[in-house]
Amino acid sequence: MNIGIVGLGLIGGSLGWDLRSLGHKIFGVSRTEQTCQTAIDMGVVDDAGVNLNLLAQAEVVFICTPIAAIAPTVEQLIPHLSPTTILTDVGSVKQSVVEAVAPLWYNFVPGHPMAGKAESKLEAAQQNLFAGAPYAITPIETTPPEAVKTVEEIARALGARVYHCRPEVHDRAISWISHLPVMVSASALAACMSEPDAAVLKLAQQLASSGFRDTSRVGGGNPELGVMMAKYNRSELLRALHQYQLSLNQLIAQIEREDWDALEQLLQHTQQARRKFLSPS
Amino acid sequence: MNIGIVGLGLIGGSLGWDLRSLGHKIFGVSRTEQTCQTAIDMGVVDDAGVNLNLLAQAEVVFICTPIAAIAPTVEQLIPHLSPTTILTDVGSVKQSVVEAVAPLWYNFVPGHPMAGKAESKLEAAQQNLFAGAPYAITPIETTPPEAVKTVEEIARALGARVYHCRPEVHDRAISWISHLPVMVSASALAACMSEPDAAVLKLAQQLASSGFRDTSRVGGGNPELGVMMAKYNRSELLRALHQYQLSLNQLIAQIEREDWDALEQLLQHTQQARRKFLSPS
Numbered sequence: 001m002n003i004g005i006v007g008l009g010l011i012g013g014s015l016g017w018d019l020r021s022l023g024h025k026i027f028g029v030s031r032t033e034q035t036c037q038t039a040i041d042m043g044v045v046d047d048a049g050v051n052l053n054l055l056a057q058a059e060v061v062f063i064c065t066p067i068a069a070i071a072p073t074v075e076q077l078i079p080h081l082s083p084t085t086i087l088t089d090v091g092s093v094k095q096s097v098v099e100a101v102a103p104l105w106y107n108f109v110p111g112h113p114m115a116g117k118a119e120s121k122l123e124a125a126q127q128n129l130f131a132g133a134p135y136a137i138t139p140i141e142t143t144p145p146e147a148v149k150t151v152e153e154i155a156r157a158l159g160a161r162v163y164h165c166r167p168e169v170h171d172r173a174i175s176w177i178s179h180l181p182v183m184v185s186a187s188a189l190a191a192c193m194s195e196p197d198a199a200v201l202k203l204a205q206q207l208a209s210s211g212f213r214d215t216s217r218v219g220g221g222n223p224e225l226g227v228m229m230a231k232y233n234r235s236e237l238l239r240a241l242h243q244y245q246l247s248l249n250q251l252i253a254q255i256e257r258e259d260w261d262a263l264e265q266l267l268q269h270t271q272q273a274r275r276k277f278l279s280p281s
Numbered sequence: 282m283n284i285g286i287v288g289l290g291l292i293g294g295s296l297g298w299d300l301r302s303l304g305h306k307i308f309g310v311s312r313t314e315q316t317c318q319t320a321i322d323m324g325v326v327d328d329a330g331v332n333l334n335l336l337a338q339a340e341v342v343f344i345c346t347p348i349a350a351i352a353p354t355v356e357q358l359i360p361h362l363s364p365t366t367i368l369t370d371v372g373s374v375k376q377s378v379v380e381a382v383a384p385l386w387y388n389f390v391p392g393h394p395m396a397g398k399a400e401s402k403l404e405a406a407q408q409n410l411f412a413g414a415p416y417a418i419t420p421i422e423t424t425p426p427e428a429v430k431t432v433e434e435i436a437r438a439l440g441a442r443v444y445h446c447r448p449e450v451h452d453r454a455i456s457w458i459s460h461l462p463v464m465v466s467a468s469a470l471a472a473c474m475s476e477p478d479a480a481v482l483k484l485a486q487q488l489a490s491s492g493f494r495d496t497s498r499v500g501g502g503n504p505e506l507g508v509m510m511a512k513y514n515r516s517e518l519l520r521a522l523h524q525y526q527l528s529l530n531q532l533i534a535q536i537e538r539e540d541w542d543a544l545e546q547l548l549q550h551t552q553q554a555r556r557k558f559l560s561p562s
Contacts, residue, residue, distance in 0.1 A: 193550070258512075
């Protein structure tokens with residue numbers, strides 16, 4: 001199959017690598033000549049260029065730009081496509097993307113592969129990034145079933161676990177397990193840095209070990225990505241954050257009134273809860 | 282050197298293993314015969330038993346019990362010790378331990394090796410657990426410098442990075458980098474579980490990937506340990522939690538008023554801050 005990729009970063013580059021290994025012919029488009037050349041040198045694409053007309057022969061095109069650029073990219077891409085081309089995206093928010101893109105292109109399949117790393121550039125691309133990872137596909141009533149099937153087959157060929165859901169259900173679930181953790185983790189880092197005693201802060205930095213490293217990872221990640229989550233999934237994220245404030249207040253109240261039985265029950269509940277997230281049925 | 286260890290769990294067992302490899306003779310005491318036998322079979326001690334009089338010949342004794350048992354253990358141990366024996370502990374809170382134990386035994390060196398795992402039992406013990414890990418030693422005015430030097434030399438021989446500080450400075454620093462993250466992470470898990478829509482919750486569990494796994498790890502850990510942190514470091518933890526509420530409220534307000542510039546600045550700040558914790562000067 002001829003597959004196009006617009007946006008050659010971590011996700012676009014990793015997709016290209018795997019899809020090429022699977023025998024597809026990969027055409028990449030990036031804003032800069034330099035990135036196109038790197039993609040060719042790395043072997044993640046068969047050909048790459050800055051002009052979208054490179055994708056005229058593509059049967060499927062993955063839009064792997066930042067969320068804000070998805071709809072504008074589709075608009076620019078349309079004049080170059082054949083009517084049967086399937087478009088799909090990899091944005092971490094789906095409702096706002098579907099609202100903007102579905103009216104532009106009938107054959108659009110909204111998608112979200114849940115694979116990420118701290119680094120977001122092409123140089124961080126790796127093979128088998130999607131193997132074993134969740135891959136959400138969020139069609140709406142007007143999405144052609146044949147197009148959904150094609151994207152799903154590609155996702156499965158990458159080794160991903162495919163889940164189908166409504167865009168709004170996706171965005172609510174993602175607010176819990178991806179966007180809320182970023183804000184919770186960032187707030188913890190910000191609170192640590194507010195310590196007024198320099199000796200305490202320095203010691204905290206020296207003593208920080210694996211627990212702190214894990215908890216702070218997503219809050220110390222790419223700032224632009226964090227802003228995009230908040231901007232494009234704002235109402236769901238705020239809903240999760242307000243519920244989180246209630247949970248936090250409850251825990252603080254237990255410590256304030258020294259209700260150790262209640263605190264232990266809460267921590268037993270969260271210990272059991274975590275297992276359900278890491279080995280879902 | 283003859284070294285005693287009271288409490289043969291993850292920390293006590295791992296300490297025994299490394300110290301034995303370094304040529305010391307290790308005597309272990311546990312509440313149960315079964316654990317003593319396991320410790321002997323694993324090779325983490327030279328001898329082990331349930332009676333504290335086994336430690337009569339020890340020059341240094343590590344108290345590796347849960348925090349609540351440290352002072353009662355010292356009280357029971359004292360009749361069996363020679364006056365020159367150095368006692369040290371591994372509790373994650375220091376101020377309350379020092380207040381309880383220093384009046385009981387002159388030669389007491391408060392300590393806290395920062396090495397942990399999800400599992401806390403003897404079976405989880407491993408060699409080189411302390412290599413490269415921080416090890417806080419928190420002497421007070423009356424702590425004999427010779428005793429501090431002996432414990433520090435042992436910690437360095439384990440490969441740990443040793444830091445000296447006041448007990449209250451330790452407890453404040455630890456509230457930021459260890460105890461606050463547990464409560465923040467547990468609250469996030471509790472909030473997720475409050476989602477009323479079963480389909481959303483199930484999808485959240487299916488889509489949870491590495492970011493969620495890392496952020497939820499310490500909040501899904503040992504409930505008894507979480508309660509001990511809150512109970513024995515209550516005032517410092519509450520101070521950190523209240524400051525955290527302010528940081529969280531600020532971030533939520535930025536999202537509410539769609540102040541994306543302020544949010545990006547905040548996330549840039551936390552991204553830079555994290556590096557200071559993971560590669561301290």
